[in-house]
Amino acid sequence: MPKSVFRGVKISGVAGAVPAAKVDNLRDHYFIPEEDRRKIIELTKVAAYRKAPEHVCASDLCQAAAEKLLNGMGKQAADIDAIVFTSMTPDYRVPSTACVLQDRLKCATSTLAYDVNMGCSGYVVGLYNACALISGGGLRRVLLLAGDTQTKLCHREDKNVVFILADAGTATLVEADPSAEPITIELLTDGSRFKNLYVPAGGFRQPSTDKTREIKSQSDGGVRSDDNLFMNGMEIFKFSVTEVVKTLSSFMEAEGLPPASVNSLFLHQANYFMNDKIAKKLKFQGNQVPYTIGFYGNTGSASIPVTMAHHFSTTRAGASHRAVLCGFGVGLSWGVASARLDNLYAPPVVEVS
């Protein structure tokens, strides 16, 4: 896909919310030996992460983040023209969770609201939607809500996912601003590889049955049912360090953005080992690449914005801040965005019980 350039649009604020309940990878995952647990933690840097209780959905986390953001920025719900909710874990199969959130956030009925079913690339895809609605659709303010409660998709003894995947919700305010520098976004898809990261059953292709809910030991060492998330770790690693690196590299070159000119590279928080390899390959310095995987784990579509929120709530974005954002994962889908985050508003990440 050619890159899209959105003029007159800016990202003005971002907020994050995480469940209060923590999972401790060393203490809680006793189904594999302690030495292995220690090695996985050392590799991924995920010592602990947040897990939503049964009654908390991605929408609840996004709602908390949205309320924090709007209150902090002095905006009213009536100021919002559209809600884009990007997630793999909606409240219902029907309707769009964005519609439910329109009411819960007390936005006007004139608000456009829809879901984007995406995972780890979801924030960049959602940002594309938000920018297009403003740049092409003439809207003034779009609330981009990116969140996942993907622990609900994982079997508790599938070591391929349960040490990393976590829950969070975020809210980003995208606004019309004629003086804003352009936001450039490139999105890519390779659906031929979708089975490397997917939930085999529970949709309409293969509905959930007693058989698909049966828990089995799998050949990759994981334990799960067909209703659980499956990840082919090596194929995802390969995809990330080849296709994603290639796209990031060509995007930055075409945009005239050498690593030294970028203040922050916000990568989807996949795992530390992989992200570190990607950042080093692109010749970024450690202080240019914020990480929150050690605090929150890999939170799917929320991982980029929760990292932005965490980072900028402690380190001011300042008057001039060039960022490159890159999400990659289920689909397989990946995307890169270049945007200014000048004076970005970012309150501290909130906890939800």
Place this chain on the structure above:
Amino acid sequence: MEERIRDLFATMLQIDAAAVNDGTTPAQVDRWDSMQHLILVSGFEEEFGVDVDPEEAVDMYKDFATFKRVVLQKLSAKN
């Protein structure tokens, strides 16, 4: 050096070094899954003070011969 690589490889996977040969593949070793592979690569980087490129880390998941070849190349480039 090859023996040292094989011993460390076997120790990290908790298997008998005598059972490791050039043709050993991930499919033949229960513990050599994707997560353990990255732990292996990381462990070798630390032990030998080398930095494995991500594409090389992917190649190393083919068999022990490839794993060993990459480590030896890294050591050769370092010295």
